[in-house]
Structure formats: C-alpha cells, structure tokens
Amino acid sequence: MNTLRKNYVRPLDFKHGRVDMSHGSGGRAMAQLIEELFATAFANEYLAQGNDGALLPPSAGRLVMATDAHVVSPLFFPGGDIGCLSIHGTINDVAVMGAQPLWIAASFILEEGFPLGELKRIVDSMAAAAREAGVPVVTGDTKVVEQGNADGVFITTTGVGVVSEGVLLSGDRARPGDAILVSGTLGDHGMAIMSKRENLSFDAPIVSDTAALHGLIAALLATGADLRVLRDPTRGGLATTLNEIARQSGVGMLLEESAIPVKPVVAAACEFLGLDPLYVANEGKLVVVCGAGDSERLLAAMRKHPLGRDAAMIGTVREDAHHFVQMKTSFGGRRIVDWLTGEQLPRIC
Amino acid sequence: MKYVDEFRDGDVAKGLAAAIAVEAKRARNYSFMEFCGGHTHAISRYGVSDLLPVNVRMIHGPGCPVCVLPIGRIDLAIRLALDHGVILTTYGDTLRVPASGGLSLLKAKARGGDIRMVYSTADALKIAREHPQREVVFLAIGFETTTPPTALAILQARQEGLKNFSVLCNHVLTPSAITHILESPEVRQYGTVPLDGFIGPAHVSTVIGSRPYEHFAEEYRKPVVIAGFEPLDVMQAIRMLVRQVNEGRAEVENEFSRAVTRDGNLKAQRLVSEVFELRRSFEWRGLGEVPYSALQIRPRFAEFDAERRYTLTYLPVPDNRACECGAILRGVKKPQDCKIFGTVCTPENPMGSCMVSSEGACAAHYTYGRYKDFVVKMPARREAAA
Amino acid sequence: MCLALPAQVVEISGNDLGVVDLGGVRKEISLALIDDVAVGDYVIIHVGYALTKLDPEEAAKTLALFAEMGPVETQIQ
Numbered sequence: 159m160n161t162l163r164k165n166y167v168r169p170l171d172f173k174h175g176r177v178d179m180s181h182g183s184g185g186r187a188m189a190q191l192i193e194e195l196f197a198t199a200f201a202n203e204y205l206a207q208g209n210d211g212a213l214l215p216p217s218a219g220r221l222v223m224a225t226d227a228h229v230v231s232p233l234f235f236p237g238g239d240i241g242c243l244s245i246h247g248t249i250n251d252v253a254v255m256g257a258q259p260l261w262i263a264a265s266f267i268l269e270e271g272f273p274l275g276e277l278k279r280i281v282d283s284m285a286a287a288a289r290e291a292g293v294p295v296v297t298g299d300t301k302v303v304e305q306g307n308a309d310g311v312f313i314t315t316t317g318v319g320v321v322s323e324g325v326l327l328s329g330d331r332a333r334p335g336d337a338i339l340v341s342g343t344l345g346d347h348g349m350a351i352m353s354k355r356e357n358l359s360f361d362a363p364i365v366s367d368t369a370a371l372h373g374l375i376a377a378l379l380a381t382g383a384d385l386r387v388l389r390d391p392t393r394g395g396l397a398t399t400l401n402e403i404a405r406q407s408g409v410g411m412l413l414e415e416s417a418i419p420v421k422p423v424v425a426a427a428c429e430f431l432g433l434d435p436l437y438v439a440n441e442g443k444l445v446v447v448c449g450a451g452d453s454e455r456l457l458a459a460m461r462k463h464p465l466g467r468d469a470a471m472i473g474t475v476r477e478d479a480h481h482f483v484q485m486k487t488s489f490g491g492r493r494i495v496d497w498l499t500g501e502q503l504p505r506i507c
Numbered sequence: 508m509k510y511v512d513e514f515r516d517g518d519v520a521k522g523l524a525a526a527i528a529v530e531a532k533r534a535r536n537y538s539f540m541e542f543c544g545g546h547t548h549a550i551s552r553y554g555v556s557d558l559l560p561v562n563v564r565m566i567h568g569p570g571c572p573v574c575v576l577p578i579g580r581i582d583l584a585i586r587l588a589l590d591h592g593v594i595l596t597t598y599g600d601t602l603r604v605p606a607s608g609g610l611s612l613l614k615a616k617a618r619g620g621d622i623r624m625v626y627s628t629a630d631a632l633k634i635a636r637e638h639p640q641r642e643v644v645f646l647a648i649g650f651e652t653t654t655p656p657t658a659l660a661i662l663q664a665r666q667e668g669l670k671n672f673s674v675l676c677n678h679v680l681t682p683s684a685i686t687h688i689l690e691s692p693e694v695r696q697y698g699t700v701p702l703d704g705f706i707g708p709a710h711v712s713t714v715i716g717s718r719p720y721e722h723f724a725e726e727y728r729k730p731v732v733i734a735g736f737e738p739l740d741v742m743q744a745i746r747m748l749v750r751q752v753n754e755g756r757a758e759v760e761n762e763f764s765r766a767v768t769r770d771g772n773l774k775a776q777r778l779v780s781e782v783f784e785l786r787r788s789f790e791w792r793g794l795g796e797v798p799y800s801a802l803q804i805r806p807r808f809a810e811f812d813a814e815r816r817y818t819l820t821y822l823p824v825p826d827n828r829a830c831e832c833g834a835i836l837r838g839v840k841k842p843q844d845c846k847i848f849g850t851v852c853t854p855e856n857p858m859g860s861c862m863v864s865s866e867g868a869c870a871a872h873y874t875y876g877r878y879k880d881f882v883v884k885m886p887a888r889r890e891a892a893a
Numbered sequence: 894m895c896l897a898l899p900a901q902v903v904e905i906s907g908n909d910l911g912v913v914d915l916g917g918v919r920k921e922i923s924l925a926l927i928d929d930v931a932v933g934d935y936v937i938i939h940v941g942y943a944l945t946k947l948d949p950e951e952a953a954k955t956l957a958l959f960a961e962m963g964p965v966e967t968q969i970q
Contacts, residue, residue, distance in 0.1 A: 362918040416517075426508050426916025431626075432896045482878045489738050490517045490524075491554015493875040499854040499865075503599035503624070508916040510899040510935060510952055519959050526961075545896065598940070627941025629923060652897065655926050656942045710897040713937055713945040735955075736897070743959055765952040766899075766937050772945050775926045 170194045175274040182268065182302030195278060196298060199285035204261070204296035212296035214261060217320045224251035225316040231309050233280065236350045237366030240313055241283035243441060246370045247392070248317035249291055253372035254388040254444070256327040256379060257319030262288065264315050265299040269308040280311065291370040293317070325379060331386040332407035336475040337453035341374065341444040341460050342367070342468040344396050345424045348438030352431065362427050369442030374465045381459050384449035391445055395437040397495045399445050400483045410478020413485040413495065417472045436495055437502050447475065510765070514737030515553070523742040524558040530749050537563045538701045539748050540838055542685060543708035544571030544866030545736055551875035553738040563745065566838030567861075567868030568688065570708055572649045572679060573600045574860040574867040575791040578824040580677050581606040584646045587675070588612075588620030591817055594638060595622045596631040597646040604863050605856070607824055628660035635664070635672040644813045645674045652710040654678045654802065655775035658782040661804065661811045675813040676804055679789065681711050682719045683800035687791075688837050689727050702838055704748040706741065707733035709763050716771025720759045728757040735763040782808055790823060793832035793860035827852075830859035835868050842869040843880055849873060897939035899947050902932055913938060 170190060180187035197205050204212040228244040245262065252259040264284065268277070288295050350366040371390065378385060387407075391399040396418070404411055420435045428435045442465060448456055453471050460466030473485075483495045531537060541547055547567045550556060556565060569575050581604055588595040595612070602613045602624060616622040621641075625631050628645060635643040647657045657674060664672045685705065707720055712733045720731045730751035734744030744762045751758060761767050782805060789801030804812040813819070826832065830852070831845035842848050842861065852858035854870050861869035900913035900920075909925040913936065923942045924930055936943035 361920070422508070423917035426918045429508065429511070429898055430915060430918055430920065480878070480881055482881075484878055487552070487554050488517050489515055489553040489555070489558075490520050491557035493552060493554045494878045496874050499874070503602055508899075509901070510947060511916075513956055523959055627923075629941055652939055652944065655944070656923075656940050659923070659925055659942070710937065710939060710944065713897075739959055740955075743955070762955065765948050765955055766945050772926060774928060775944065778926070 170274060172275045172278050177268045177270060177272040177274065177277065177302055179270055179302055179304070182300060188300065191300065195274075195281055196300070199281045200288065200295040200298075201285075202294040202296065204294060210297075212261070212263075214296065217260065219320040219322060222252050222255040222257035222319045222321055223316065224248055224255070225314065226251060227312060227314045229309060229312050230351065232351070232354045233276065233310055235354050235366055236364065237347075238368040238441075239280055239283050240311065241280035242287035243366075243368050244313040244315045245284050245287040245291065245293070245295075246368050246441060248315040249293055249370040249372055250390045250441075252317040252319035253370075253375045254327065254390055255319070255321065256325035256375070256385075256388065257321045258376070259291070259293045259317050259319040259372050261296045262293055262315055262317045263297045264295050264313060266301070267308050267312040267314075268300065268302045269310050270302055270305045272310050277311065287370065291372065293370075293372075322379075327385060327388050329387055329389065329403050329406035330408075332403055332409050332447045332475045333386065334409060334475055334477045335450050336386055336447050337450050337471055338400070338411060338413070338473040338475065339446040339448065339453060339456060339460070339469060339471050340391075340396065340419065341371075341446070341466045342442075343419045343421045343424065344391070344440055344443065345420055345428060345435035345438035347441040348395070349424050349427045349433075351439075352433075353427065362423055364421075364424055364427060367440060367442035369465055371442065371444055371465060374444065374460065374463045377459050377463050378446065378456055381452075381455050383452035383455050385446065385452075385456075386449070387445070387447035389445045391440050391443060393439050394498050395435070395439055396445065397434075397436040397483070398498055400495065401481075401497050403445075403447065404478075404481045404483055407475075408481065410476050410481055411473055411483045412476055413473035413483065415485050416488040417470055419468045419470050433502055437498050450474070511737065514735065514739045516739065519739055520558060520742060523739065523746060527563065527742065527746050527749060528560045530746060530753065531560050531563050532753060533562065535562065537703050537749055537752060538566055538838065539563070539704050539706060539745060540566040540568045540688075540702050541706040541734075541741070542568040542570040542681065543706070543711065544574065544864070545709065546706055546734065546741055547571070547868060547871050548866045549736060549738050549741055551871035554875075555738050555741055556876075558742065559745065563749065565745075566702065567835075567871065568705075568838075569684060569791065569794060569836040569860070570650070570681070571860075571864050571866040572653070572677070573604060573864040575679065575684075575793060576601070576604070576648055576677055577790045577792045578604075578606050579790070579822050580675075581612065582824070583819050583821060584644075584675055585610055585612060585615045585620065586819065587644050587813065587817060588615055588622050589618065591642070593621070593642040593644045594634055595620065595644050595646060596625045596634060597622065598626075598648065599624045600864055601646060601648060628656045632660055632663060632669070632672065635669050636667075639671060641671060643672050645672070646677070647674050648677045650679055650681050650708070650711045651714045651779075652708075654779050654783065655714060655772070658778045661782050661808055662778065664811055665808065673811045673813040673816045674804065676783070676802060678783065678802040679791065680800050680802070681708055681715070682723055683797060684791065684794070685723060687794060687797045687800065689729070702729060703752050704730040704732070706744050706748070707731045707759075709734060709736045709740070709766070712761075712763065712767045712771065714772050714775050717759050717761050717767055717769050718771070724757050724759050730757050730760070732760045733763050733767055735766065781805075792826070793836045795833075826860075827858040832859035832861045832869075835861050842872045845869070849877065897937050897944065899935050900938050902930055902934050902936060902943075905930070905932060911943070913943070
C-alpha cells in the first residue's frame with residue numbers, strides 16, 4: 159500500500175492527462191510519474207531501494223544478458239500490447255540461451271501528448287506479465303520527446319539470467335542429422351498486428367501468441383535431451399531464424415511443408431495479402447534443433463505444456479556447403495526458403 | 508479455403524504429373540510460356556517444374572506489371588511526392604522498385620515524401636476525402652485485372668466532385684504484349700522464339716474473356732490454354748497444351764472455366780472503355796516501345812489525370828548494359844545465362860525487370876529455385892561418406 | 894500477377910459494398926463490377942473488388958478433369 163506524498167497537489171489524471179515535456183525533465187512531474195505509475199505497478203524490493211541502479215544479489219552461474227527495443231504499432235492488438243510484448247520478448251531472448259531469467263530493466267521513450275490512460279494500460283500490462291513470469295522489473299528510465307518523434311511510446315527492455323552448469327545452447331551447434339522442431343503454429347502474431355493496421359484492416363479472429371517461454375524451455379531442459387539450438391522466430395519469421403542457424407552452423411536444412419503448423423485462419427489472412435506465413439513474426443514460439451534420437455521426447459514434453467500443444471517436427475538438418483534451407487512443398491515439388499528480401503509487403507501481383 | 512485447397516492437392520498432382528509424362532512424346536521438346544507473373548510465382552513456389560518431364564519446359568513471360576513498369580514512370584511518381592508535395596498512394600508492390608538517383612518510393616518516403624501504401628483504390632479515395640486541402644495521386648499499375656478498379660475510382664471521384672484526386676496511369680494490356688513477344692524486330696536479333704504455346708493469364712481473362720486470344724492463336728498458330736491460379740490448374744493447362752501440340756491444334760482452351768467465360772466481364776469492360784483510351788505506344792521495361800499496349804485517361808476525365816494536372820517530363824531510363832531481360836522475357840535465354848544474375852543483380856539490388864518483383868523470372872528462380880544451379884557441383888562421394 | 898482469391902459473400906450492404914469470407918477472414922469489398930450477386934455466392938476478389946462470380950459446377954468439372962487419365966492412344970511413342 160502506497161501513501162501519496164503531500165508534495166503532489168493532485169494525483170496523476172489517468173482519465174484526461176497527457177504526457178508533456180515536464181514528465182521527462184527530472185523534476186517533480188517526472189518523480190510523480192515514476193512513483194504513481196511505474197513504481198506502483200512494478201512494486202518490488204529492488205525498485206523500493208529507490209536508487210538510480212538496482213543492487214542485485216550475486217548469482218551462481220554464467221550470466222546471460224539480452225536487450226530489445228519495442229516499437230510495435232499499433233500499441234494495442236488482439237492478444238496483447240507493447241507492454242507485455244516487451245516483457246515476453248526479453249524473457250524469451252534470455253531463456254533461449256538456456257538461462258533462467260532473473261531481472262528486467264525497462265526504459266521508456268514517451269511522445270509528448272501521449273494519453274496517460276493508455277500509458278497506464280501498457281504499464282499495468284507489463285507489470286502483470288512480469289508478475290506472472292516471476293521476473294521483476296528492477297530498474298528503469300523515462301524520457302519524453304517532442305510530438306512527432308515517437309509512435310506514442312517506445313520501450314526498451316534488458317534482461318539478465320543465469321545459466322545452469324553444463325547447458326550450452328548456441329546457433330552454431332546444429333549438425334547434419336539433427337531434427338528441427340517448432341513449439342506451435344506460425345504467423346499468429348504478425349497477422350494479428352496486420353489485422354489492426356489501418357490501411358489493411360479486416361475482421362479475423364487472429365490473436366497474437368505473445369508469451370513468456372521460460373517455463374516451456376525449463377521443461378525441455380529438464381528432459382535431459384541433447385538440445386543444440388533454441389531460438390524464438392520473431393521478426394522475419396521461421397524462415398529467417400532457420401537461415402540464421404543454417405549460416406551460423408554451416409549446414410543446410412530440408413523442411414516438410416505439410417508438417418509446418420499454421421492455423422487455417424492465419425493461412426487465409428496471408429493469402430489475402432500475398433504474404434508467406436514462413437516470414438511472419440511470432441512472439442510465443444520456439445524453434446528447437448536437437449539430436450535426432452531426442453525429437454520424440456522433446457515433442458512429448460512440449461505437447462504437455464500449455465504453450466506447446468501444437469508442437470511438431472518440421473524437418474532435418476543436412477550437409478550443404480551453400481547453407482540452403484530447402485523445403486518439400488505440400489504439392490510435391492521442391493523450393494528453397496530463402497532469406498527475406500527487405501520487408502514483406504502486401505502485394506497485388 | 509474452399510476453391511483453393513482442392514486445387515493444391517499433392518496427390519492429385521502426382522496423377523497429373525504421370526498423365527503429362529505419358530502424353531508428352533519422348534522424342535519432342537515442349538516449351539510453353541506462362542505469360543502471367545502469378546503463374547510464374549505458383550510454378551516456383553510449389554515446385555511445379557519438378558513434377559514435369561524433362562522435355563517439357565516452362566518459359567517465364569513478362570506478365571508482371573511491376574516488372575515491366577519503366578524506371579522513368581516511377582521517377583514521375585517520386586517527383587510528384589518530393590517536388591509537388593502530393594500524397595502519393597500506391598499498391599505495396601511498387602514501393603521497393605529502384606528508380607533513378609538511388610531512390611525508390613520507399614526511400615523517397617524516408618526523405619520526407621508522403622507516400623502511403625493502399626490495398627485498394629477505395630482507400631486512396633478515402634484519403635482524398637479526408638485531406639481536402641492536399642493533392643492526392645494514385646499510382647495505377649496493372650493489367651486488365653486491375654484496370655476496372657481504377658476506372659471505378661475515377662468515376663466515383665467525378666460523382667463526388669472530388670477536386671484533389673488524380674491518377675498516374677500505367678495500365679498495360681495483355682494481348683498486345685503477347686503479340687509483341689512473337690513478332691517484334693528483336694526476334695530477328697534473338698532468333699526465333701522457341702515457343703509451342705501459352706498459358707493464358709487467369710484473372711486478366713475473367714475481365715477480358717477468352718475471345719481476345721482467338722485471333723491471336725489463329726494468326727500465330729500457337730495454342731493458348733487459360734489456366735487458373737493454383738498449381739493443379741497450371742499442370743492441367745500444361746497437359747492440355749501438350750495434347751494440342753501433339754494433335755496439331757492451335758486453339759484457345761479454357762481450363763479456368765469456373766471463373767472465365769468467352770465474353771468476360773462486360774460490365775467491367777464497359778467501365779474501362781468509358782474512362783480509358785489506347786495509347787499509341789508505351790515503353791515496357793525489358794521489351795522497349797510496344798504499340799497500342801497501354802491505356803491513358805480520356806480527355807473528358809482530364810482533371811483526374813495526373814499527367815495533365817501536373818507538368819511532368821518523362822525521361823526514359825535505360826537498364827544496365829549487361830541486363831539480359833529482353834532475351835529472358837522472350838524465352839531465348841534463362842536467368843542463369845545472364846552474366847549479372849545472382850551477383851550484381853539480386854532481389855535486393857535488381858538491375859532489370861526480371862528481378863524486380865518476386866514474379867519476374869529471375870527473382871522467382873533466385874528466391875525459390877537457385878539451389879538447383881548448385882546440384883551439379885555437389886560431388887557424389889559426399890553421399891557415400893555421409 | 895493479379896493476386897486474386899475466391900471468397901464467399903456473407904453480407905451485402907447497400908452502395909455496392911459487401912463482406913466476403915475466405916477461410917475465416919472477413920473483409921469489406923466492392924461489388925460494383927458485377928451484377929446479380931447473392932449471399933452465399935463465391936466471387937473472385939482483387940484489390941478490394943469482386944471481379945466475377947465463381948461457377949461451382951464448372952469448378953467440380955475441372956476437379957474431375959484433373960483425375961482423368963489421358964487417352965490411351967497417345968501412350969504409344
């Protein structure tokens with residue numbers, strides 16, 4: 159329970175108030191914003207220290223740090239918002255390294271004129287996501303920029319985690335013969351965003367898959383299986399992630415198109431816009447490369463977990479000096495799944 | 508998705524592949540051109556070529572309106588945005604096409620041009636209504652499929668009395684392009700085009716019908732089979748073409764009968780001829796000047812014609828000298844035959860029309876099929892050692 | 894070229910506008926280029942406009958043709 163300091167004549171007006179330049183100036187207005195909004199929402203012992211930096215306890219094990227800037231537009235979309243997205247994204251970046259996420263730092267760039275009510279929604283969503291994941295936001299920063307210089311709000315999150323002894327996950331560890339798995343359906347997040355973009359609106363029950371994956375990953379590590387690579391296929395989709403791994407590991411891949419899980423409504427939305435689901439962003443999915451003998455065990459572990467119900471094996475790693483990711487199409491022919499060229503744009507042709 | 512998934516069935520594909528292999532005479536080579544970029548895309552994306560016998564070869568034609576859009580026309584659009592301060596609305600396909608001065612529409616946007624992607628002409632009209640104090644120009648591209656929507660937009664603008672809306676028209680026509688491929692002066696330069704028939708465009712044909720191809724099949728003695736968009740449609744059309752060649756016929760057949768009739772969409776055709784008229788000649792990137800192959804807005808709609816509304820000077824921009832698009836578009840050369848394919852010229856840095864959009868022959872091969880170029884180089888001993 | 898899709902008309906509003914459904918995705922489009930369309934019909938959609946109606950009988954015939962094996966005579970080469 160927080161007691162409002164009498165220094166603030168009026169509490170923050172979340173109904174009609176807007177961010178203005180004073181909120182970033184370091185003075186009282188900013189202190190009030192931090193206290194009444196951020197600190198209240200994130201509430202934990204580290205923030206309560208009230209210092210510029212958080213003093214953290216020592217960790218047993220190698221540390222992982224990851225950082226991410228979030229500039230998604232629209233800020234609110236079916237299944238989530240920029241707030242929970244930023245928490246999930248950073249937790250996932252840390253967790254795919256095999257680390258248990260411990261702490262998050264969050265910095266905000268706010269656009270002058272941004273409604274405080276929307277900011278509160280976003281911050282509350284972040285706080286809920288952090289609480290649910292058991293990873294506190296221990297320190298942060300706020301700046302305000304003039305109107306027109308930010309899309310409402312940009313959030314940068316940095317996460318730190320600790321890796322257990324003996325765990326080694328890295329993009330260069332894929333070997334010919336390995337199995338390639340995914341934890342569920344692809345393209346949900348990107349198409350949920352598309353469905354809300356102003357100039358491409360359509361009504362479709364597509365919901366972002368944004369989620370913290372550290373629980374699912376812990377379940378995979380607990381099987382003791384031979385995990386080589388873990389990655390979450392965010393921007394650029396599955397295709398980009400697989401091409402990255404192929405290049406890093408110096409291998410090729412062969413995928414089975416009919417085995418790649420895509421929700422029918424997502425496939426239809428992609429058809430509408432001329433997009434390929436393999437290149438559409440995901441925010442709650444895992445790509446797993448493992449020793450061939452472990453694929454069944456890992457699939458079973460994923461399917462037991464709420465975030466891995468639709469897990470599937472989608473291909474194998476093979477030798478290829480050119481690092482091509484090839485695919486047997488459901489039609490029976492073959493093609494490569496190449497790197498993304500620029501940004502995927504909806505097309506008429 | 509109904510009427511989509513059934514036409515992509517892999518098991519049926521096997522049956523069709525077997526049927527084609529049986530009907531294609533072993534002693535003969537068959538070369539068919541699919542005119543439409545959408546067919547090129549389907550063939551590459553589904554790997555249809557893998558299911559054809561080696562003596563049946565597909566040649567990728569110029570049927571991609573973005574590919575054949577001359578750089579000079581994109582420059583006009585960029586100038587409108589940067590110099591005249593208009594809101595330039597466009598379909599997504601044109602945004603990344605490199606134009607002069609290291610610019611593209613996307614890069615011009617980064618320089619401050621108000622360039623907005625729209626899904627439909629209706630969106631462009633909406634923008635014009637919402638910004639009455641700004642000039643709005645719609646960059647119109649496309650074959651006969653995309654022209655009726657532009658015609659409707661202009662008629663709608665007139666009906667509403669919109670004072671700030673105009674169209675930069677780059678609509679082109681299919682039959683004239685096919686004719687040009689077969690009879691242009693360049694044919695002498697490149698040698699006879701080894702084409703045995705055409706796969707006719709799917710959606711263009713829903714608008715213009717199958718009739719326009721009849722004169723053309725008769726005149727040049729080449730069979731035309733209009734095919735739907737899905738890979739099974741394409742394979743069936745190839746089977747029908749093989750059969751026509753074997754039987755010595757040169758007819759127009761319609762595989763896409765579920766959406767194409769002989770007359771086409773008369774209402775759409777009427778609307779188009781109300782708003783547009785033929786240009787005497789128009790430059791096609793990769794093909795040069797093609798007579799009576801494009802449309803311009805009729806004088807009575809002059810206020811909606813960006814070319815009349817703004818003083819625009821068109822400057823043609825030649826392609827890289829090493830670019831082989833002219834030969835590739837006519838089926839005389841393959842992408843791999845071009846010296847700059849895959850090195851200087853890639854989808855990120857396209858030098859000519861065939862690489863510009865994912866449906867150009869070079870782009871399709873690069874994006875989906877270039878692994879085949881390397882197959883020969885992988886030595887057999889690797890398999891034994893694995 | 895011409896990315897166009899078959900979708901089912903699920904709603905017809907006034908003003909030549911309607912809503913189509915493709916695999917669960919709905920979009921408002923213009924029906925101004927065609928006449929005589931009813932809810933339940935399938936149409937081909939391109940850049941926000943219905944270009945033509947799809948004929949279910951012809952679709953069925955086409956699918957049947959795919960499955961047909963070629964004339965036996967042509968097999969002798």
